[in-house]
Amino acid sequence: MQRLKIEGGRKLSGEICVHGAKNAALPLLAACVLAKGETVLHNCPKLSDSYAALRILSCLGCRCKREGDTAIVNTDALAGFDVPDDLMREMRSSIVFLGAILGRCGRCKLSFPGGCELGPRPIDLHIKALRKLGAVIKEEYGLLDCEVPSGLRGSRISLSFPSVGATENIILAASTAKGETVIENAAREPEIADLAGFLNKCGARIKGAGTSRIVIAGVDELFGCEYNVMPDRIVACTYMSAAAVTGSELNIKKVNYHDLTSVIPVFEEMGCTVFPFSDNIYISAKKRLSAVKNVRTMPYPGFPTDAQAILMPPLCTAQGTSVIVENIFESRYRHIDELCRMGARIKTEGRVAVIEGVKTLYGANVMATDLRGGAALVLAGMGAQGETIVSNVKYIDRGYESIETDLTKVGASIVRI
Ligand code: UD1
8 A cells, every 4th residue: 555755844936847647638528439439638637537538438348558648548349338337436426328329229228336435426417417318327236327228319407406416417418419408507617617618628518518508509519529628627726735735836837727716715815826827826835724604515616625625734723713615515524533543633523524723734644545544644644733644545546646746846854555
């Protein structure tokens, strides 16, 4: 088992680059299934989850290659419609392959993605919507057996919650369906707009992505194209937090600050100076930050649930008491027990976490229990006195190409052991 050893208390300075977004790359890789011929995805992050998506594509018969930051997928020999159980388990967001495979093959068999480290992750909204588009879906023994006996047909779908994955699955299935699909209360995350941008470049006719009403006019077929994956806004947020927790200055490059409009004011409220310009964010943090009154995670454009854990380390040592409310996932506070081992004073009640700022955190042996919670422990270790060992690094590797390499380049002391 790999671990990260962090020597706390190091100041950071310099430039740090953000890689392509995991949550955009995964649906884009799934979308490749719909596109005939070859698709070239640049800025595709080298993460365990994107390798799992490429393995799914290979299992379906696609020819896949990686050349540095570029992934190349050719679907000419696509033959299968089954996603193996082990790959479904490895990456729960693989459910987004369902809409794409149904759109291209008219059949799809995959296992239920099941529960996960953030609590139960139902897919009822995905299934209900795909049924509305004409899919017949049998659910038995944890397996989903889906077909479209009379083809996929456009429909009007109103989501009871703006689920990111469900919106993506509907867009994928509707792109080559007969007629028009309208999604009301669609998720507005920038990754949805990135998916629609890619599909439109392949020949789809999608309007309104990034707003809560998306209109998709089905086309007969799609063809591969060349596309750049958007920057990872959560990785950008992680590096902002790294500057904040160490009282440092960083210039974060290759980032789209428009995607961080709900995050930047929170760092400013803590007392950081944030200066976005072009595709950079400059952040400078004073030695002791201030608590924040109330941060609520919400669907985009609200404060992202993926940044909730990442925000916590600087708040642990801020002056005063901060309150965070997690509104998206039921069980997304598993990093808190680990932060408390390092001396943090955090109490939770249901969805509310109350963080009483302490003077300092102390290095400890802690365990990552999920991706962003794991990243939060690395950040806490960087701000703590002494040595921190974070185990279960495999979770962190799902979302960061090499967190220790990036942060070490700007002055942190982190080694993989
Ligand atoms: C995506 C992101 C994840 C992020 C989340 C919310 C990817 C690969 N993952 O996950 O990093 O934290 O958006 O921004 O893009 N729900 C249902 N029924 C459904 C679907 C969802 O009840 O059919 C609930 C979920 O349990 C959860 C909430 O809706 O409580 C949000 O889920 P959703 O927006 O679908 O998130 P994901 O697409 O799974």
